[in-house]
Amino acid sequence: MMEPASAGFDVPRAYLRLGGATLAHHQLALALAAGCERIACLAKAFDPELAALQREAERAGARFHMISGGRALSGLVTASDELLVLGEGVIVSPVDALELIAQAPAVLVLPAEAAVPQGFERIDINHAGAGLMLLPGRLVERLNDLPPDADPASALLRIALQAGISQRMVPQSVSNDGRWLLVQDEAQAQAAEDRWMDRQTSGLGHSLGMGLAAWLSRRFGAAMLHAGSGGSATGIAGLTLLAMAAGSAWLEVPTLGLALLGAAWLVQRVGTIITGAQADSLGLGRGMLSRPEPFGALLDIVLVGVLIAVPSLVPGEPTWLRAFAPLVLIGLLRLLSQVLAERFSAWFEDRLLLALALAALGLAGLLPYAVPGLSIVLIVAGIILSRRRGELTSV
The missing domain is CATH 1.20.120 (Four Helix Bundle (Hemerythrin (Met), subunit A))
Structure with a gap:
């Protein structure tokens, strides 16, 4: 929850709303559906929206932590853990996401040609990170070797690729159908909401x-x-x-x-x-x-x-x-x-x-x-x- 929703505003992108709930709430629901026992949220301040997320996580039986950087994350994850990483503003279909990560740890990817213009991070000439990864907990310790201001999600993406974690392509039918989106501003949130309701009523x-x-x-x-x-x-x-x-x-x-x-x-x-x-x-x-x-x-x-x-x-x-x-x-x-x-x-x-x-x-x-x-x-x-x-x- 670090990036602003738009220039000149302090409201984080994660607080944009989709279907009456913030993007962060959608991501929390996915994490809980995946069985996550601890939720680590990268944020600048503990505000009312974050407090609401904490209550929701704790009602579901998970522990909630606000962190300010990657080094704080390394203190929460052990080598025997699995870490589910969700990029900021990434909204995905829970059913599709859980099916893709259920097989084994992987970095989910999208075709770079279509994904990079949408804001997804390029990995190589053909692929971009899809904003979701399931990683072995042992990789998190490497965040301690990076500068304190390094973006943990981007850093973990590079660490996972260097460690040989397999890449798994998000099916084209999922990405083309609006079930895998990166929302960066209010206009994109509105468009995503329209497509979301269209899918629900199709x-x-x-x-x-x-x-x-x-x-x-x-x-x-x-x-x-x-x-x-x-x-x-x-x-x-x-x-x-x-x-x-x-x-x-x-x-x-x-x-x-x-x-x-x-x-x-x-x-x-x-x-x-x-x-x-x-x-x-x-x-x-x-x-x-x-x-x-x-x-x-x-x-x-x-x-x-x-x-x-x-x-x-x-x-x-x-x-x-x-x-x-x-x-x-x-x-x-x-x-x-x-x-x-x-x-x-x-x-x-x-x-x-x-x-x-x-x-x-x-x-x-x-x-x-x-x-x-x-x-x-x-x-x-x-x-x-x-x-x-x-x-x-x-x-």
């Missing part, structure tokens, strides 16, 4: 509702994370909308309840995407409010209640008979979403699409006919789609 647009949730997450997710609300605010909003939908059923206004249920599903799915992005990058747990399974079950229960509130075609029909068609509809949707291919199942899981369709039918006065009619359509669709995949067998 492949989610299989249905109308999920496509809209992915777009909203890309558009507003980073701002929500920076504001500190994250997925918790969307989870609370989703539950509030569910309660309002249940109230609409109680007041016998099912069309309004259906619209509220669609909004609740959309809001909660946005929260799930945002929380998932944090969990993947920072190793955070997913709270109950951001998990789609319990929320989805609760939403379906409320949906059945709203459909029961629809005026029956048969005067005086008992409640259990009025609940039959809605229960069959929800059961078919859940069954088909489990047994069909993903490109089909996403449509059967899409409660925004279902709620809006039912609400439109309710406005047209067709809702009493729509629920059993949709159940018949689902049965036919399930048979056709399952036969196409060879999942139905003849007896």
Whole structure:
């Protein structure tokens, strides 16, 4: 945490934010995921941001040390240790990084032609250091032979190469996909954040509702994370909308309840995407409010209640008979979403699409006919789609 984020400012580059967390926090999450027991942070002063990192490391069971140079590092590392070195401002995909360093100690490298203009340190004519190394602890002692103001990360890179530590190339698919970056200023942090959110939402647009949730997450997710609300605010909003939908059923206004249920599903799915992005990058747990399974079950229960509130075609029909068609509809949707291919199942899981369709039918006065009619359509669709995949067998 030595280099400033930009000229004329004292704020370290490591305090630039990506997805609501500092670059240093992302690096700490990677170190903890790798199993590091001690964290040594090169910094000029112990400030509130560094104190927050220390609390995070200690909560995870690691010891935290602030050091001012390479010689202080040598006092923390023994010959039997392994040292994970992260360069300043280097942000990498934890999954890719852990896979690359799991094999054996190595200096990770990138093609120099593309990496050097981005700010990575050149090693030779063809390679640049990727900003991440796993080294034997015995090499750290050589830092004592260097001047006190020598950059420890750069020095360890040269020491490792001289000691014959193998070089391991970061796959081109990882570096080209924005999963291995060096962030040096606010503009680069913003660009990295945009690509980060794009990766988190890629492949989610299989249905109308999920496509809209992915777009909203890309558009507003980073701002929500920076504001500190994250997925918790969307989870609370989703539950509030569910309660309002249940109230609409109680007041016998099912069309309004259906619209509220669609909004609740959309809001909660946005929260799930945002929380998932944090969990993947920072190793955070997913709270109950951001998990789609319990929320989805609760939403379906409320949906059945709203459909029961629809005026029956048969005067005086008992409640259990009025609940039959809605229960069959929800059961078919859940069954088909489990047994069909993903490109089909996403449509059967899409409660925004279902709620809006039912609400439109309710406005047209067709809702009493729509629920059993949709159940018949689902049965036919399930048979056709399952036969196409060879999942139905003849007896």
